[in-house]
Amino acid sequence: MLAELINPYYLQVLSFILINIILGVSIYITLSTGQLSLGHAGFMGIGAYASAILTLDYHMPLVVGIVVGAILAGIVGLCIGIPTLRLQGVYLAIATLGFGEVIRVLFINLEGLTKGAVGISSIPHIGRELVKGLQDFGFKASMIGLKNNQLISLSVFLLLLIITLLIIAFFIRQTNSRVGRAFAAIKMDERAAEAMGVNITYYKVLAFAQGAMVAGFAGALFAHVTAYISPADFSYHRAVEILIFAIFGGSEVIWGPIFGAAFLTAMPEILREVNEYRYMIYGVLLVVMMAFRPQGLIDTQMIYKLKQRRKKKGVS
């Protein structure tokens, strides 16, 4: 019964949804101080390549590779965030777009390290490593009536689910803390925030580095879920895709990009024949959203209304 329900293909799609949700959260953090970044594909790539190279060439454990990949992306984010701090809106977007392309070209040209345009294959797979670990404890897939590949997909999905929930919980907490208030004040009016004694340099760089780190983390997970990465995975298209999660879903509340990522990743899988037109649809979506609902599908007001309704129900 259970065995029939667990279809590795569905689990794979769900896993990609979770990774994209993490990417959606990463762009949300940067946007929550009003900084528009198109460099998140680059940060994602740094995390992915760093973790792939560390685990494959230097035989580090997966955990070390992923954590180092995320931290490295965060450090690069810090280095990009400080000089681009003076840039706003479209200028920052162009600067970060340039950064993303530089990173991609580096992946292509540093052939000794990255294997160039061919990409890196047979990267250690999270699921296989996990199942191997379980087997060492004497646990086998057949013990719960599953095939090995089912258990692999299931373990990947469950692990990603836990990680995603932890990340979401962390950033919800942060949004409601003084850091979150500082982010919101900077987004609304930088000058006013400054007059209130908010150190805007610190908080803007913090948001940028956090976003970069989370994107790098998602990239590292991506590398160990697909087991194959190439520079094309981290191109301009990816940067736009990440941004669309936030634009479509909304960037005012964290649920916006989460919904955007989930919906836009699931849609092409459900409507197979649409997949080819994916980027065309994204383009149309961008134009339509900007014209009719520039704040995205889920905004502050919607969350407020939902809360009010729940309160009312609770009273009656």
Added chain:
Amino acid sequence: MLSVKNINTYYGNIQALKNVSIDVPEGSIVTILGANGAGKTTTMKSIAGLLKPRDGKIEFLGQDVTGKTPDQMLSRGLALVPEGRAILSGMSVLENLEMGAFQRRDKEVKQDLEKVMDRFPILRERRSQLGGTLSGGQQQMLSIARALMSRPKLLLLDEPSMGLAPLIVQDIFRIIQEINADGTTVLLVEQNARQALKIAHHAYVLETGKVVKSGPAQELLHDPSIKEAYLGH
């Protein structure tokens, strides 16, 4: 308490302040008067750390604070109520007030919140309303209340009467006097020269970036050339 010595501030190549010197004694209200473009706001921004003077010296509470950032100035006890109020329009009145206490980590923030809402009853009434939906006068009160939430020793007010109805202007000036009576030193920039001189102890007159006159407010109120230029007949 505050002593500004010969500061020169530039916007690119344009010199906006020329050797401006201002003294604000503890417990007083000092006002800076001048026409549009005289450099009043530039002076305030230079003091609060929003602009960096190219040379000159600013001392606050006996320490050299030249070139400090706005958040460092605030933590030393200097709060600015910026020109145009700078309300966070997407946050509620209460959240705006809490942002005023952003740097504070003591437990008396709640108590102070009650205090400023006692001083500005309208803010208590509207506390869950979004800042952007308040009227001009209410926004000005919110802006002053928010600055008070940081427990400033010196309060900088940049044209608090701008764009407000005469009756509300009266209110604002009364409140400024009350705040001063409670022990906060005030540096006030105003276009409304007569009102400002009436409540101030000391006044400076700026013209094209230079201090052209200074003295006790009462004296300036009766100075013929000031009457001519700023007060009308």
